[in-house]
Amino acid sequence: MNSEIKLNGIKKEKNRIIYNYETNGDMSNYLFNDKPFYVEYDENIEKVPDSILIVPFICNVLPIVWITDATLIVDKIDKNFYESIDKFKKGYIDMYPQIKFKGKIKYNKLEENHSKQKDKISAAFFSGGVDAVSTLVSHINENIFTITIWGADIKVDNEKGWNVVKQFICKNSLGVENQFVKSSFREFLDESKLTKLVEKYANDDWWHGFQHGIGLIGHAAPLAYLYNIDNLYIASSYTIKDKGKVTCASDPTIDNYVKFSDCHVIHDGYEYGRQEKIANICTYRKKIDKDIKLRVCWISDSGENCNHCEKCIRTILGIVAEGDNPVSYGFNPDYKYIKNYVEKKCYFNPIIYPIWQSMLIRFNENKDKLKDNDYIQWIYNIDLDKLNKKYKAFHKRVFRFIKKKIITMYKFIYNQ
Ligand SMILES: [Zn+2]
Incomplete structure (x- = not known):
């Protein structure tokens, strides 16, 4: 039919x-x-x-x-x-x-x-x-x-x-x-x-x-x-x-x-990366001198930003990299948590990785402006390549572990 x-x-x-x-x-x-x-x-x-x-x-x-x-x-x-x-x-x-x-x-x-x-x-x-x-x-x-x-x-x-x-x-x-x-x-x-x-x-x-x-x-x-x-x-x-x-x-x-x-x-905005878009928003916010609340969170269902997920963290840091205060954008950052998250938990997939790269470039470009922000100086010691390799290896290990478990399970069922 x-x-x-x-x-x-x-x-x-x-x-x-x-x-x-x-x-x-x-x-x-x-x-x-x-x-x-x-x-x-x-x-x-x-x-x-x-x-x-x-x-x-x-x-x-x-x-x-x-x-x-x-x-x-x-x-x-x-x-x-x-x-x-x-x-x-x-x-x-x-x-x-x-x-x-x-x-x-x-x-x-x-x-x-x-x-x-x-x-x-x-x-x-x-x-x-x-x-x-x-x-x-x-x-x-x-x-x-x-x-x-x-x-x-x-x-x-x-x-x-x-x-x-x-x-x-x-x-x-x-x-x-x-x-x-x-x-x-x-x-x-x-x-x-x-x-x-x-x-x-x-x-x-x-x-x-x-x-x-x-x-x-x-x-x-x-x-x-x-x-x-x-x-x-x-x-x-x-x-x-x-x-x-x-x-x-x-x-x-x-x-x-x-x-x-x-x-x-x-x-x-297809010609702009996420960091350039953040810069665009920051420039406008400074011009109007009013808060601009952003809603970026993937995991919060309350409508507020959780301040703890990768997307919240990358937006908070993106704003800091532009020399502005994330509080003016509806965030409540805990920089100690953020440092620990980036160093120990953050995983960058091929789409997210260039976003972090661009952000770190802006941190370096604005290094002079940011030199008094003690809470963020650790960012200059971040080696993105090293972190990415580490998490790629970790994910590979997890994948191998799961694969092994599935094979064992199938063998068990088959032998029964
Ligand atoms: Zn979040």
Whole structure:
């Protein structure tokens, strides 16, 4: 049977869209029947044309359509968006040469859409992390607002977690307006099944490697029409130096080609490493002479930085390397703990290693400025190469130990 997904219509209820679709063939294996795809905005979206309102849906099913060679059937579709699809699809094809991206889209009508608003505005996806804050700082002089999506990192049923994030964003987005979007875009599809489908060919999971870039971007389409967004920024997580080392669904070869209405997307800050982004934020903070709270922690679920994980530590030290005080950025550093952590526990993978290298370069460049900071002088004795070799050897030993245990276990079972 041919694999297909047909969008029968959309239900608009003030600020909420619910997509009514049906699937046939292979496509049915990857979408849940009992979990609808809905999106909620802060604004009433009933006046936004359907050909724009379907963009969040299309962006989130397209990678599945391509990989399963399915047909996507829709009624009306935004002309600019439709014409951009093959261009951003090429980004996927080049990123994953081992995977065939096929599939097709059938539509009844291409519709050209222009916002009713005369003045143009910019928007930036915003999480409060180093990448997002650096992007916001870089474009703060434009007429700009932020967009944060509930349903990306925080699950749609985690109201408590979301409220913490929302409050943080409202207080710490440098005085610009915020738009919040709630979406079930990670709930309506079977992420683990899709990861299994691609992991044979790609060293990545579905969300990170295939969905999250255009998946997030698509949600801005109705806002782009309502507010006449021309520049839509999505902050880069990686840098041009990582090219070829990592795969990621949010990449300049994909994001920069997405268009809808009169809006185009900019994968922002790709030319800068993390330390340069920290320097950018520090320069701005000193200029405005106000605290800028960062939300960087991977392990804390309270919304606060834990101050103890590798990411918190590298951000704290990155700020110190720029001659600024991490307390002004929402950290509460324990330098004794940090010294011990770096010397004894810190492990640098190939992506993190260059970040630490750049940070140490900045420590050396600012050595004179930092000479009175007694609590940090130990950093000048750190031998990154030596530490990295030590931890590589440690990880190899752990791997060998686990392998040996597994073999012993199999032998035991087999002999039984
Ligand atoms: Zn942390």
